[in-house]
Amino acid sequence: MESLDGKSAIVTGASAGIGAATATQLAKEGANVAVAARREDRLNELKDELEARYDTVIEVVPTDVTDEAAVAALVEATVEQFGGLDVLVNNAGLAQGADVESMTTEEYRTMMSVNCDGMFYATRAAIPHLRESSGALIFLGSFAGKFPRPFNPVYAATKWWTRGFAKSVSAQVGTDMGVTVINPAAVRTEFTVGGDSDFSGAPFEELFEPGEAVEPEEVAESIVFAAKQSPSMVSELDIYDRGKFTGL
Ligand SMILES: NC(=O)c1ccc[n+]([C@@H]2O[C@H](COP(=O)([O-])OP(=O)(O)OC[C@H]3O[C@@H](n4cnc5c(N)ncnc54)[C@H](OP(=O)(O)O)[C@@H]3O)[C@@H](O)[C@H]2O)c1
Incomplete structure (x- = not known):
């Protein structure tokens, strides 16, 4: 390794x-x-915290990932600042709305534009x-991107897209870099997902007690x-949390 x-x-x-959490773990690794x-x-808060704790440089680049030019500028600024790029973690993502028949076009487009x-x-x-660094390209997929999902099918579909994209990019780039998809089940963050289910729309960090989710x-x-x-x-x-398959 x-x-x-x-x-x-x-x-x-x-x-x-x-x-x-990933930025923190990467900074801890130097x-x-x-x-x-x-x-x-x-x-900025994260930068202050991490630079105080670790011998590392954190560059703050406010970016909306749906803005093509801003994303290109993010990559260029990073390469210029750090002399190259070894790891990209494609993590930004969200869920909005619920069932297909009640979903607005705006909710649909927001998920497609951020997640895809x-x-x-x-x-x-x-x-x-x-390619130059023989680096690592990492995507946040999801449990929702591996199985049919009765609530918020569009969110799930964006994660099927992510996995399909990642695998096909991996086929394209071959030995030039590593390509990884990470598929968490529910994670205790600010993430919310709508839908007619046990997931009430509250942030997962409130919905799940420690130990009930990742x-x-x-x-x-x-x-x-x-x-x-x-x-x-x-x-x-x-x-996944250890209880993921109970009750299936
Ligand atoms: N939590 C889960 O249960 C779970 C499970 C499986 C997969 N995932 C995936 O894991 C990833 C991270 O989710 P999380 O749980 O950490 O959610 P989170 O706590 O809600 O964080 C989402 C992050 O995405 C950013 N984001 C949203 N829209 C953006 C945009 N247009 N441009 C740039 N950044 C944007 C948010 O930042 P700003 O609002 O500041 O832009 C925030 O930093 C997502 O791809 C999600 O689908 C989550």
């Missing part, structure tokens, strides 16, 4: 949840990290740099594990 000390990473959706999301105040377009823009901009730090550790693989790769990792 490769050390991440001194390596360069980008984490999208780093202002909360899995993304913030990587310099560009943290990207829309909420700049959150990113955003990952495409970042991947496209990062590939040349990851913690963001556990997902972050698996992302770092994947980022360290070389010359092999972790193709896909499923991270």
